[in-house]
Amino acid sequence: MTNQDIKDASAELWQNSIPHISIDSVVFGFLNNQLNVLLLKIKEEENWILPGGYLQKNEGIDDAAKRILYERSGADKIFLNHFGVFGDLNRSEGYFKDYPDDLWHKQRFITIGYYALVDQTQVNPIPDHFTDCCEWKPVHPIPNMVMDHEIIIKKALSTLREHISHKPIGYNLLPEAFTLPELQGLYEAILGEKLNRGNFYRKMMRYDILIKLDEQRRGGAYKAPDLYKFDEDKYKKALGGLNW
Amino acid sequence: MTNQDIKDASAELWQNSIPHISIDSVVFGFLNNQLNVLLLKIKEEENWILPGGYLQKNEGIDDAAKRILYERSGADKIFLNHFGVFGDLNRSEGYFKDYPDDLWHKQRFITIGYYALVDQTQVNPIPDHFTDCCEWKPVHPIPNMVMDHEIIIKKALSTLREHISHKPIGYNLLPEAFTLPELQGLYEAILGEKLNRGNFYRKMMRYDILIKLDEQRRGGAYKAPDLYKFDEDKYKKALGGLNW
CATH class of the missing domain: 3.90.79.10 (Nucleoside Triphosphate Pyrophosphohydrolase)
Incomplete structure (x- = not known):
């Protein structure tokens, strides 16, 4: 300049x-x-x-x-x-x-x-x-x-x-079907720290915004991880927040 | 003017x-x-x-x-x-x-x-x-x-x-010892609507920021309502919010 x-x-x-x-x-x-x-x-x-x-x-x-x-x-x-x-x-x-x-x-x-x-x-x-x-x-x-x-x-x-x-995140940032470790990765990237896997899993389940899919991701040598997608209605409701 | x-x-x-x-x-x-x-x-x-x-x-x-x-x-x-x-x-x-x-x-x-x-x-x-x-x-x-x-x-x-x-409220706004209906009144005043008493009670208990006092408020003809105070440490921790 x-x-x-x-x-x-x-x-x-x-x-x-x-x-x-x-x-x-x-x-x-x-x-x-x-x-x-x-x-x-x-x-x-x-x-x-x-x-x-x-x-x-x-x-x-x-x-x-x-x-x-x-x-x-x-x-x-x-x-x-x-x-x-x-x-x-x-x-x-x-x-x-x-x-x-x-x-x-x-x-x-x-x-x-x-x-x-x-x-x-x-x-x-x-x-x-x-x-x-x-x-x-x-x-x-x-x-x-x-x-x-x-x-x-x-x-x-x-x-x-x-x-x-206090609100869900991930919609439009993750593929439509994703694993819990992928979702945890998003949270860890934002927080800048590692999270305990069990705690993360329990908190996510309490949110009640995920739907477990029947299919699994193929390709790895290990047991294929479970795939999830967001329950759109519940996700949007949770975005609204106010729920007294 | x-x-x-x-x-x-x-x-x-x-x-x-x-x-x-x-x-x-x-x-x-x-x-x-x-x-x-x-x-x-x-x-x-x-x-x-x-x-x-x-x-x-x-x-x-x-x-x-x-x-x-x-x-x-x-x-x-x-x-x-x-x-x-x-x-x-x-x-x-x-x-x-x-x-x-x-x-x-x-x-x-x-x-x-x-x-x-x-x-x-x-x-x-x-x-x-x-x-x-x-x-x-x-x-x-x-x-x-x-x-x-x-x-x-x-x-x-x-x-x-x-x-x-998603964060507690009431500290400095309610008397040091207060009843659950008084706390509910604060939430209702802010929300501008009546809340279900049982739901409010359960959500508050899940917050885990209240200490039930031994004393009760005297004076009414009915059973004296239970008195609570805020657990200051837990209240402040909940104010911080981030808890992944």
């Missing part, structure tokens, strides 16, 4: 965007039993940055979040959930300190955080004009990030963990 | 505050088995408004939320949780349409929502300069609100309901 590139961008942003508000998205992907996060690297920059941008004068925040994620990463049709706002003093102000004071990017920004958990094979990351790369990076450990973006990822991750502590 | 009052406020706000960002707090109070919300009525205005205000240039958003709630209602030392951001187009822009275009309040605002659930007897609402009254109003049904403030209250309420669907 040249000096002139960012100054041109600044002029256009002052024209069309709402000052002081930015939007950052934390998109988690699950592949091969590993939890990843979609990150960008700005040209000539060492550290990683979240796909983020600015709210236009003529759009609502949810629409802006979708547009920004698409423009910066090529990721489309992703259901984003708001999970937090980051508005401490000096969270981003120092990052553009070498630029003139009227640069758009040098303002104080309060950033609105969105997150998603997606099937990574459905997203093909594409770098934009300002970035050298747009990639899936492992979450454990979080790569070196600019500004407070590590804090933002950690908060998104704790929101995701909170979510799986 | 006179025309001059609001114009004076506008000039000062342009000086000291961050444009386009506002903060609104939804403070729920529990008293006599009823769920209430802390609301203001602006002078010469029919409908109610949430205690809200603007972020100063030199403060973080969490500090701003506390300051604003205190200034507008007198409510102090309240632990506020962020629960949502409201940034649709035209959510607030029409409200000051009769004022000049350079009025601070006439901007597009993206509002950051905070909520709390408090022991109502600990808060003594005091109206500020712009308001006629600051009062606890019942949540069921929500009174007539300005702008999108009814949507904001509903979202705060659904966050609170979500919370009680």
Whole structure:
């Protein structure tokens, strides 16, 4: 990114965007039993940055979040959930300190955080004009990030963990028929730790959202593991949560 | 509120505050088995408004939320949780349409929502300069609100309901020793519906956060009801939530 590139961008942003508000998205992907996060690297920059941008004068925040994620990463049709706002003093102000004071990017920004958990094979990351790369990076450990973006990822991750502590997860992330060890792998990837197999099995059964299939997966030398699918109705009901 | 009052406020706000960002707090109070919300009525205005205000240039958003709630209602030392951001187009822009275009309040605002659930007897609402009254109003049904403030209250309420669907509640809201019907009353006030007594009892016992006391409450003509207190350690552990 040249000096002139960012100054041109600044002029256009002052024209069309709402000052002081930015939007950052934390998109988690699950592949091969590993939890990843979609990150960008700005040209000539060492550290990683979240796909983020600015709210236009003529759009609502949810629409802006979708547009920004698409423009910066090529990721489309992703259901984003708001999970937090980051508005401490000096969270981003120092990052553009070498630029003139009227640069758009040098303002104080309060950033609105969105997150998603997606099937990574459905997203093909594409770098934009300002970035050298747009990639899936492992979450454990979080790569070196600019500004407070590590804090933002950690908060998104704790929101995701909170979510799986009381709601089911896995639909659209696992194959239609899956084994319990595969489901356990998803939970372990999100939690970043190994779980006890017996405990996991009992808690899952208590959830009562799985249907055991008659068929078994073939191919291994050992006893074929049982296959399950989600009971769609019960899964959706459990997603609703409120059940007093 | 006179025309001059609001114009004076506008000039000062342009000086000291961050444009386009506002903060609104939804403070729920529990008293006599009823769920209430802390609301203001602006002078010469029919409908109610949430205690809200603007972020100063030199403060973080969490500090701003506390300051604003205190200034507008007198409510102090309240632990506020962020629960949502409201940034649709035209959510607030029409409200000051009769004022000049350079009025601070006439901007597009993206509002950051905070909520709390408090022991109502600990808060003594005091109206500020712009308001006629600051009062606890019942949540069921929500009174007539300005702008999108009814949507904001509903979202705060659904966050609170979500919370009680998987974490304990009641500490600091009930007397130290309480009966199960009293605890059930708190849940019913938040949910806005009657619960089946047997189901509630079984779910509470499964939570394993209550200690049955030896003493019973005296005074009634009927059999004295059993008294319980929270098991503080187990309550706090359950608050943590993550338990895979």
